[in-house]
Amino acid sequence: MSHAFLLKLRRYYKLLFVIVFVILLLVIRMWYVQQQFLQGFKNRLRARDNMIEEIKDYNDKNVQNLQHRLPKVIGIGVKKCGTDGVLSFLNHHPLVRIPDGMESFFFTQTGELDLGKYRRMMPLTNERQVAMEKTPIYFAFPPGNNPERIKSSIPGVKLILIVCDPTPRAFSDYVHERARYKLFRDQMVAKYNTFEQFVDGNLPILQSNIKDWLSSSQHHSDLREKFLQMSINDSKATLLSNGIYSAHIQQWQRLFNETTLKIVDGNKFMDDPGSIIEELQDFIGIPKVLLREDFVRHPITKYFCYRKFTEQDFASINTEHNHEEEFVKQLKCLTNTKGRTRNGKQKAKEETLEKLRAFYYPFNQQFFKDIGENFSWSQPKNL
Numbered sequence: 001m002s003h004a005f006l007l008k009l010r011r012y013y014k015l016l017f018v019i020v021f022v023i024l025l026l027v028i029r030m031w032y033v034q035q036q037f038l039q040g041f042k043n044r045l046r047a048r049d050n051m052i053e054e055i056k057d058y059n060d061k062n063v064q065n066l067q068h069r070l071p072k073v074i075g076i077g078v079k080k081c082g083t084d085g086v087l088s089f090l091n092h093h094p095l096v097r098i099p100d101g102m103e104s105f106f107f108t109q110t111g112e113l114d115l116g117k118y119r120r121m122m123p124l125t126n127e128r129q130v131a132m133e134k135t136p137i138y139f140a141f142p143p144g145n146n147p148e149r150i151k152s153s154i155p156g157v158k159l160i161l162i163v164c165d166p167t168p169r170a171f172s173d174y175v176h177e178r179a180r181y182k183l184f185r186d187q188m189v190a191k192y193n194t195f196e197q198f199v200d201g202n203l204p205i206l207q208s209n210i211k212d213w214l215s216s217s218q219h220h221s222d223l224r225e226k227f228l229q230m231s232i233n234d235s236k237a238t239l240l241s242n243g244i245y246s247a248h249i250q251q252w253q254r255l256f257n258e259t260t261l262k263i264v265d266g267n268k269f270m271d272d273p274g275s276i277i278e279e280l281q282d283f284i285g286i287p288k289v290l291l292r293e294d295f296v297r298h299p300i301t302k303y304f305c306y307r308k309f310t311e312q313d314f315a316s317i318n319t320e321h322n323h324e325e326e327f328v329k330q331l332k333c334l335t336n337t338k339g340r341t342r343n344g345k346q347k348a349k350e351e352t353l354e355k356l357r358a359f360y361y362p363f364n365q366q367f368f369k370d371i372g373e374n375f376s377w378s379q380p381k382n383l
């Protein structure tokens with residue numbers, strides 16, 4: 001071997017040594033960052049557990065202060081956008097109480113309101129706890145002065161509005177109504193056997209009415225009164241008109257601002273309920289004890305369910321335990337009347353969905369302008 005070759009080899013060894021050393025440093029650094037992250041996360045879990053203990057302790061010590069109180073938070077809609085999910089998930093919080101059946105329909109009645117009756121409909125709460133109900137039709141339903149009536153009845157109330165892509169919402173509403181109400185089903189079956197027939201029969205009427213109404217209006221919200229009248233005369237029309245959020249939003253925004261009205265994207269809630277639930281705890285003003293990690297997909301239905309994440313879960317964090325029976329048993333999911341359409345089990349025809357996308361598009365755009373935020377909902381192909 002020549003001397004020059006040996007020199008070259010030595011230089012390469014040096015280089016190799018430097019490379020190995022740098023890689024080692026990087027691995028150690030990554031391990032350190034990961035440990036820091038895990039420690040931070042463990043601290044977060046411990047802080048959460050301490051908060052839960054403190055709240056439970058307070059609840060136990062204040063049993064004698066339990067009373068029926070007016071709700072501090074009301075879910076005002078929108079139907080079929082995840083209203084049950086929001087309340088059911090928040091109900092895992094020890095400071096949240098919801099009435100049986102969740103929906104009171106209290107503000108849908110006409111005439112004088114009996115707040116004592118409303119109070120009695122609410123679950124028992126102590127001073128710190130938050131009674132919460134939802135009635136999804138409030139957002140767009142007669143008697144039409146719901147914002148005023150709610151505000152004057154409970155001046156400090158906070159509202160949660162969950163809205164979603166109106167096209168799949170309309171299909172979900174149709175499937176839901178057909179499954180639930182015999183009267184509606186009979187009415188529907190008599191004339192429209194399928195969603196496609198329903199849309200073909202009703203969309204042109206709605207489109208032509210809106211065209212007339214809009215010709216003399218300044219803003220989509222001017223349509224609200226017309227929709228209210230229309231829904232009294234023809235309740236099935238609401239299946240399509242309920243997705244026109246721009247007709248109603250301004251009425252609520254006049255009386256409620258971002259500290260009292262939280263607008264949630266229902267499509268985001270479907271995909272990542274945990275981060276929405278974290279935001280909602282801040283909005284309501286309760287300690288954040290429900291964490292993003294507590295929401296996991298059911299291995300079969302693929303819908304998110306609640307399961308409190310614990311320190312023991314770190315041990316199995318990388319193992320595939322989704323199909324373990326034990327894991328599934330721990331999941332607290334929504335009732336099986338939820339999740340009929342969004343996982344694709346029942347589908348509407350693409351052509352019909354496209355008609356709806358085109359119909360809703362301008363209303364969605366106006367709604368986004370009104371709330372100052374864009375949601376990524378489906379758009380018509382030919383814009």
Ligand SMILES: Nc1ncnc2c1ncn2[C@@H]1O[C@H](COP(=O)(O)OS(=O)(=O)O)[C@@H](OP(=O)(O)O)[C@H]1O
Nearest residue numbers: 079080081082083084172303304338339340341342
């Ligand atoms: N985690 C989870 N599990 C199951 N279902 C979920 C969930 N998150 C959102 N959703 C969707 O919520 C839809 C029902 O919405 P609502 O609860 O507002 O319906 S209702 O107005 O109270 O009838 C329901 O619509 P359908 O799929 O058409 O049944 C669901 O898709």
